[in-house]
Amino acid sequence: MKAVRYHKHGGPEVLQLEEIPRPAPSEMEVLVRVHAAGLNPGDWQIRSGYAGDRFPLPYIPGWDVSGVVEAIGPGVSAFRVGDEVYGMTANSGACAEYVAVPVTQLARKPAVLSHIQAAAVPMSCFTAWHALTKQGRLQAGETVIVNGASGGVGHFAVQLAKQAGARVIGIASGRNAPFVRELGADQVIDYTAAPREQPLWPADLALDTVGGTSGDLLLNLLRPGGRLVPVAFGQYDLEKAAARNVTVTAVQLLQIGSAALEDIARWFDRGDLQVALDMTVPLAATRQAHERSESRRARGKIVIVVKPDSV
Ligand SMILES: NC(=O)c1ccc[n+]([C@@H]2O[C@H](COP(=O)([O-])OP(=O)(O)OC[C@H]3O[C@@H](n4cnc5c(N)ncnc54)[C@H](OP(=O)(O)O)[C@@H]3O)[C@@H](O)[C@H]2O)c1
Structure with a gap:
């Protein structure tokens, strides 16, 4: 599969589009065919080395994801192949055609949102x-x-x-x-x-x-x-x-769970919330997305479109 990753910390130029093996879902995970990955400042902060060696290299950025269940791992009953889902990965990796995600951090995508919009939401x-x-x-x-x-x-x-x-x-x-x-x-x-x-x-x-x-x-x-x-x-x-x-209060680093994702999906489906997109780029242009986020000028969210025909 195609994935954007980096082998050393540094500026946006360390991001490379590579061909790597597709991951397999472990117990209580599903493999998601990624349609879109949302970008958060944490992506470029980790890429720059702010988190030190906490995340091993080579590293695929991207926590927020929206896509379609491609395969299910052992023990999974909450989702089926073909389900449209959104959520947050356990350890990034969404800037790739496929990513394995724990079912506890996924929910059905809000029906009113496209994958591109849904990927902008979780974190x-x-x-x-x-x-x-x-x-x-x-x-x-x-x-x-x-x-x-x-x-x-x-x-x-x-x-x-x-x-x-x-x-x-x-x-x-x-x-x-x-x-x-x-x-x-x-x-x-x-x-x-x-x-x-x-x-x-x-x-x-x-x-x-x-x-x-x-x-x-x-x-x-x-x-x-x-x-x-x-x-x-x-x-x-x-x-x-x-x-x-x-x-x-102290800054907390948060992991979102399925129940919160379901609540948030309901708010969008009811029309109570809107998502604003600053910029969308194809996977191969992830570097431009990082540069834009790092400028601190984004109005709303930046999304990387991984499946080009995705809506
Ligand atoms: N704790 C967590 O789990 C968690 C989760 C998500 C994010 N975060 C952190 O929260 C921070 C914000 O994330 P984000 O995604 O909202 O960032 P962001 O989208 O990149 O923020 C960009 C926005 O900030 C505005 N801005 C920049 N400087 C400003 C200033 N001095 N006063 C007022 N507005 C200013 C910009 O508007 P102008 O162009 O008009 O200045 C722009 O619209 C980041 O540091 C991120 O790492 C933490």
Whole structure:
């Protein structure tokens, strides 16, 4: 089969399209004929070497996947050959024509989404939902700030927070303000403007998808007793947070399970959620997709189309 992989960590140029043996599904796995693979910043972070030797080389990137069950491994009864599925691999490998995936991390693809759209969903949407509801304990009527509201995680977070009955303030560049408003944000603060607009309401919860040094800004926008949930690694003044009685949760690395994928599929099928695609590229152009993601300018999601006639 064709797969994109790399033999050493480095820039996008280390990605190579190669011919390698097709994997076989182990116990409680299915072999998925990959139609599309979603790209997450973790893909290029691992490729760059941020995770050190945790993932052995040569390495096939891609965690988010949508495709069709080609074969089933021993013990599998939940899926049959021909089922259209989406989910998250256990150890990447989705940038290939076939990947073996544990059945516990797969569900039936949302019927209203194409494989290309479905591949964009699992990690970002689950991360946004988990950060808002599990880590952030979001309640209806609260005000949420989403930092990075136009990105892969952020654009789902804005929609999910609105669905939960919250008031949403998105932080995005002016270029992306109309997009974030269309997603449902009540106010968009342009982080590139000087002076910066003030929030119309004190926030109960802030979701930080940007990280770096933008955390202090969020601490200033939260009400005393508020909650800050980072999903990216950032620098936060913990003394200042303590003085304002703001709790800052730790970043969690998440694996999505079938039950959450089924819930998320239902939300799409009901029309409660939309996915925005920034860019799609064929498998052979995975390098361009990594370059785009690494630019940190993606509006919505980037997807690698593995089966060229896929819709
Ligand atoms: N914990 C987990 O399990 C988990 C899961 C998924 C992702 N993550 C992490 O979460 C982070 C976000 O992921 P993502 O997929 O959402 O990233 P992304 O899609 O690459 O984010 C790009 C977006 O960020 C916006 N942005 C960049 N700098 C900004 C700033 N200073 N203020 C506000 N917006 C800014 C960009 O808008 P402009 O072009 O307008 O600036 C762009 O729309 C990454 O670090 C990723 O590794 C963690």
